[in-house]
Amino acid sequence: MKKRTFTCGLDAAIDIMGGKWKGLILFSLAEGPLRFGELRRSVPGISERVLILQLREMEGSGLVHREVYHQVPPKVEYSLTDFGQSLNTAMAPLGEWGEEHMERIESLHR
Template structure:
């Protein structure tokens, strides 16, 4: 369970806790293709800071969604990949992504109304 001390109210509560935040879903999407090194993920999400990327990857790893593998070579190489739970979470998110694609134009048109300031 992510940094929470109380049980979840429902399955959706648990899922949202795991994917909450701006970057986690984008990291899941990137890792669905293949394992990535830290620098690849950083370049693929140019607006994320190294600190936030590290934090998000650690949280996903702690939740059992991402696997971190360190290869014993010089210089050290670290790759991140999805676990089985991460792959199944991506499958569960696919319909949500399809909904977002279908409604993106409307959502973009009303963005300023929904996010004042």
């Protein structure tokens, strides 16, 4: 029998989300595929290196699809997989909660 590594579903979801940037990347890709530069501009504050690392992790976990177009100049687009779209849907209520309580949360960090 395989040993479970998570104590609950929330534990598993947080594991795949890990960190600050993945949620913002998922949110940016919700409207459709984006090229790397477009994606970087849509996630303020993220460095190129961190975006590359996060995209690799997300591709590895099946959240993001990377499509390479063999043309000159080279073109690469990132899009959400069905798995990534389902996570975005699950995160929507959390985003709404954050919007509703943003002032209170910001006041905690002053």
